[in-house]
Every structure is written in C-alpha cells, then in structure tokens.
Amino acid sequence: MGTTQRPKVTQPEPSTALAYLDPRYWDERFSQEEQYEWFKDYSNFRHLIQAHVTSHSSVLELGCGNSQMCEELYKDGVANITCIDLSSVAVAKMENRLISRGFKDIKVLQADMLELPFGDECFDVVIEKGTMDVLFVDSGDPWNPKPETISKVMATLKGVHRVLKSDGIFISITFGQPHFRRPIFNAPDFNWSVEWTTFGETFHYFVYVLKKGRRSSYEDTTVKRFETPPINLLHEELESEDYVFRISVDEIS
Known part of the structure; x- marks a missing residue:
C-alpha cells in the first residue's frame, strides 16, 4: 500500500528575493492566493501565544496578509483584534473573508508597520x-x-513600543537567531525585557517575547530563553516555504 503524498502549497514566487520588498509583488500574490501561513500555522505556536493573551486583551497583528491567525485568536476568546497590512488587496480580501465567516468584530486596516497609525499605549499585545x-x-x-x-x-x-501599554507584550515569530536579534531588541530606545524560545526540532523557528517595562541592567546585554515542549516539523513542510529559503547571498551582497 503506497503512502499518501501531502499536497504542496503553491504561491507566486518572485524572480528574485528582493521582490519581497516590492508592494506590487504582494498585491499580485494576494490577488491570486486565498490563504497561506508563513512559519507554520497557529496550532504550532498556540501554546506560546496563549500564555500572554486573555479575553480582555487588545491585540494588534502586523502584516496579516491572508493568514488565519486572527481567526484562531478570536476562536480562543480574544475579541479585540486589529490587523494591518500594507497591501490594499490583502486588506480587502481579508475583510471579505472575515465577514463571510462571521468574524465581524475583527478590524482590518491598510497601514505601514513603519508608521503605525495608532495612539500611544493602546494595545496589550502586538x-x-x-x-x-x-x-x-x-x-x-x-x-x-x-x-x-x-x-x-x-x-x-x-x-510597536509606542503603541504598547505600559505593561504590554510584543511577540515576534521569526527566522532571526538571538545573536542577530539581540542587539536590535536591546537597543537603549526600549525598556522591555527579552525572552525567547523555539518550536520545531529538525528546523527551528524563534519566538521572542518582549515585555514592556520589565527591562533591568541584566537584560541590557542578555536575552533569556524560556523552555517549552518541542513540536515536530517535517522537512518536507519547509520545501515550499518562506523567502529566506530562496534568498541568494550573491543576490543581496
């Protein structure tokens, strides 16, 4: 009896990795693609998010694209959710999708994460x-x-630091390893503590939890790790995923 092959996720691939910086690439991609999850779906890191949100949390998601993370957060009881994306195509499709599925309370806005259009200290979690x-x-x-x-x-x-409440939390899920992210997260502009963990065994994704108002002299130079149970990721799940796998060193040097 043969094994069942997992269907591969297909999406428009750019001619070069630098195309990921072109808003036109994302508009074209989102116009063709209904849903895609970068760095795996919510179920893989739900246990990490749930430790930091409650039903009363106001949550901002940066770069929602066509991910289902906001829907999953809502199902977990987080009702006050705002999603932003630079692509007007992504925003329009996300709004239509959420309304069609009954998630009318989730707000979706076209906005640039480099210039967040929100007041000071208005979100519990970003x-x-x-x-x-x-x-x-x-x-x-x-x-x-x-x-x-x-x-x-x-x-x-x-x-992000500005829009977080005085005790707010920033959660960053990334390929970026601590020795690359530490100098940035620990810049003197910020008063947050920094902790991190990973999920996956064959391949690791990094999850940083930055807690505003918690910084001390120790955290000025150190990123602390917190331990969580590992989650397996199959190698074949990574084959079609993420711009980092398609970046050429020659291309960006």
Whole structure:
C-alpha cells in the first residue's frame, strides 16, 4: 500500500528575493492566493501565544496578509483584534473573508508597520509572524546589517513600543537567531525585557517575547530563553516555504 503524498502549497514566487520588498509583488500574490501561513500555522505556536493573551486583551497583528491567525485568536476568546497590512488587496480580501465567516468584530486596516497609525499605549499585545523578516532580505552581512535596514527595523520597533501599554507584550515569530536579534531588541530606545524560545526540532523557528517595562541592567546585554515542549516539523513542510529559503547571498551582497 503506497503512502499518501501531502499536497504542496503553491504561491507566486518572485524572480528574485528582493521582490519581497516590492508592494506590487504582494498585491499580485494576494490577488491570486486565498490563504497561506508563513512559519507554520497557529496550532504550532498556540501554546506560546496563549500564555500572554486573555479575553480582555487588545491585540494588534502586523502584516496579516491572508493568514488565519486572527481567526484562531478570536476562536480562543480574544475579541479585540486589529490587523494591518500594507497591501490594499490583502486588506480587502481579508475583510471579505472575515465577514463571510462571521468574524465581524475583527478590524482590518491598510497601514505601514513603519508608521503605525495608532495612539500611544493602546494595545496589550502586538504580534508579528515573519513580517519584520521581509525587512532583512537586502540587509547584507547579517552580523553588520546595512544602515537602511536597521533604520526600517528600528522604526518598526519604536512604533510597536509606542503603541504598547505600559505593561504590554510584543511577540515576534521569526527566522532571526538571538545573536542577530539581540542587539536590535536591546537597543537603549526600549525598556522591555527579552525572552525567547523555539518550536520545531529538525528546523527551528524563534519566538521572542518582549515585555514592556520589565527591562533591568541584566537584560541590557542578555536575552533569556524560556523552555517549552518541542513540536515536530517535517522537512518536507519547509520545501515550499518562506523567502529566506530562496534568498541568494550573491543576490543581496
């Protein structure tokens, strides 16, 4: 008896990794693609998110695209959710999808994460899943990223820090390893503590939890790890996924 093959997820692939920085690529992709999950779906890291949200939490999702994460959060009892994306196509399709599925309370806005259009201290939790990673596709040397890359990343983080409440939490799900993210997260502009963990065994995704108002002199130079049960990811699940696998060093150097 033969084994059943998992159907591969297909999506428009850019001619170069740098195309991920072009808004036109995302508009075209979202016009063709109904749903796709970067860095796996919510079920893989639900246990990590649930530790930091309640039914009363106000949550902002950066770069929602066509992910189902906001729907899953809503099903888990988080009713106050705002999603943003730079693509007007993604926003329109997300609004239509949510209304058709009965998720009328989730707000979806077209907005740039580099210039968040919200007041100070208005969210309990901000979540991003792979959205900031796009900013690094042309960063050059990962140990010494280009100044323009750092400028964009810092603009994003300063906006997140500003819109978080005094005890708010930023959750970042990423490929970025601690030795690359630590200097950025621990910049003197921020007063948050930094913890991280991973999910997956064959391949690891990193989950950072930044707690505003918790920074101490110890955390100025250290990112602390917290332990969670591992979740298996099959190698074949990674074959079609994510711009990082398609970045050529020659292309960005």
